[in-house]
Amino acid sequence: MKRSVGEILGKTGIRIPLILWTIAVLYPIFWMFLGSFKSNAEIYRNPWGIPESFDVQNFADAWTNYNIDTSVFNSLIVTVIGAILTLVLAIPTAYAIERLKFRGSNFLFILYVSAMMIPMVLGWIPLFFLLMEFNMLDNIFGLAIVYAVSQLPFTIFVLTSFLSTIPKSLEEAAAIDGMSPYGILLKIITPLSMSGIITVTIMNSIQFWNEYFMALIFLQSSENYTLALAIDFISSEAQYTNAWGTLFASLVIAIVPVIVLYAIFQRRISKGMTEGAIKG
């Protein structure tokens, strides 16, 4: 089929909004990267240009003077423990709901899934006092537990739908060979669903790494701050100290691990998100 002039023009026309939105998405992010190499004076003199030199002083300042090193470590612990705990809790439940039909399995599934729709902000007030009672307030392990449970509904939802695609014959064969149900869960089901497990774990990890509000409520002392809180703190400090370069450097530190994960797992992340993630 020969293309008409109008069609070619139309296609060029359609690219204009696509390119504009690409700029709108990427420019602020590039700007943040560029700003992280500028001195404060340069940020004021030349807010939107290329830095004069790629100086890493801001990163050094953020890392040592603003304790970003501690926050990175805290965020890492919260993310890893949260992600593992979510799996430990979600895999057996997802397996039981999807494969072992029992009375109430449907009800349980609906209960977990409907928790995804409920605004949790009401629950955060009692949770604050509950953690206080358990001596887990201002404690990154307490936060990790809260994170893990908060992602349970989403994780169970994704894992059950993933498990339903695994053929039953393997577990049946293993059961006939005398394998216990615990063995089947650990040695057959978990390895077979590794792809789904990896997808939800990446999504949960990004969520935990990025989370801000629960950390704001449940953490108090600066040595327990996660990255999100540390950045928020530097940002409000910068109103007075004008430490914008340091702020940009810490934003970059916060975002780089996520960019790397996204670069590696782009397809899995997009797929996992469309299967039911929730973003504020």
Next chain:
Amino acid sequence: MVQSKKQKYTFLAFCLVPTFIMFAIFTLYPLFSGLYYSFFDFSGSSQNMEFIGLDNYIHLINDAIIPNTIIHDYFLVVTKVIGIMIMAMFFAVALTQLKIKEAPFYRIVFFFPNIMSVVVIGILWTFVYNPDLGLVNSGLEFLGLEALARPWLGSETWALPSLVLPSIWAGIGLFLLMLMGGIANISKSYYEAAEIDGASQWQQFWKVTLPLVWPQVKISVLYIVITTLNGSFILVQVMTGGGPNNATHVMGSYLYQQAFVQYNFGYGATIGVMILVLSLITVLILQLLMRRDKVEY
């Protein structure tokens, strides 16, 4: 099966009970006890927890800030639904139907903000709106429209509308993917038939694409509504803290302020109950509305 009934139940309990206990302690119990707190005057220490019946609810009805927080939340809901759905739909159609070679590039770039932390997004956009350094004001100057430049987030009129753009910026990628998935599932034969009948691109969109991706549209709208009512306060907290002069307070940020800044935990819980009830009602109404819409096709 060699398994006894007892073994079977032990295994079921092993799978379900620990998880359910954690879920009950850290999700169900807090929700119900939040409801319970809303009937108390509670400032944080259990000695001072006094049952006051519906007083918090009466206070809620008479609180002059509450109607504004509700209006602000629904302003964000409506502008986000319109902004995100129109743009995501336009991009989804462009990237699936028009055979643009670099479509995967756009898909990846547009999704990118979805994986960024709300704090990072909030701080970044605070700079975009910065009166001295910001992209918006320098852009307006560049276009010779200095008169329109203003301290966006510091203006009582403009602060709330200024929050819409970052929300759309951060949200579009996910819904673009959902809609692209829906459009990709539409059989090519429909478009071929429409082509033979001489339908224009525009007509094809209204008569073929839109009705057939309606399930995805419906899910997307519900998602935007739920996530906005449940989560818009995070961006508000990061970007404006509810100010200037309460002009951007939404229900969640007002709850945070009442409970965790002013230590009115009982009243905070009452605001939480209001958020819960309004969210449920909104979702129900929306589902009814969109179901009726579908029957028309």
